[in-house]
Amino acid sequence: MDHSTSLNFSQLSQEHISRLKDAFQMIDADGDGAVTRGDLREVLASVGKPCGDADLERMLPGSGESLGFPEFLSLMSGLSGEFPEEAELRECLRVLAAGKGQGDSLTVPLDELVQSLRDAGFADPETQFAKVFKTFGATNKTTGVRVFRGDSFLATISDT
Structure with a gap:
């Protein structure tokens, strides 16, 4: 993830953050507190946004094989405009x-x-x-x- 892009969490409602936390926990099937490349690939495909290895590399660059909740929150907030209203x-x-x-x-x-x-x-x-x-x-x-x-x-x- 591009750590030079910061997310202003004050722009997100508590309810939105709570829903994203629920989504994170649903994606993190094994409950280890991390979302892996496989988890991301599966969930994005399940909502009609299949992604390739290059897309996953942009989400989890370099040696980063997983996302914790703060990184997931930033990623999903950045993607929110790509989904239907x-x-x-x-x-x-x-x-x-x-x-x-x-x-x-x-x-x-x-x-x-x-x-x-x-x-x-x-x-x-x-x-x-x-x-x-x-x-x-x-x-x-x-x-x-x-x-x-x-x-x-x-x-x-x-x-x-």
Whole structure:
């Protein structure tokens, strides 16, 4: 990581930092307090941002094989502008849900979300988004259909 770029932590809300801490702990599967290259590769691929060795080298240059939480916080804060805005994600989920008579709910059939991701160019969304689908997926008790709880997902990633 480029240590010459400092992050002004006062610009981040406590809630945002708390969410990033939760994300760090989710990525740090073995709980050793460090995120490795393999951890980064897997999580970025799972959210549709696959990265190559050169990308990982920029995140963990030289002999740095892992990130502690302060470095992770700085990295994720710098990347935050590269991900879709909440409003864009909300509108996409709303369009999928509206076609299924969900009203204002952002709960969408998981198979339709997967197909939409394929249509958008993701080769294997079931694998690429497996952690997200596991966390925010549910089975509708009435119909037995697997759904994606978009409201819960957006609440988790939202800054507000």
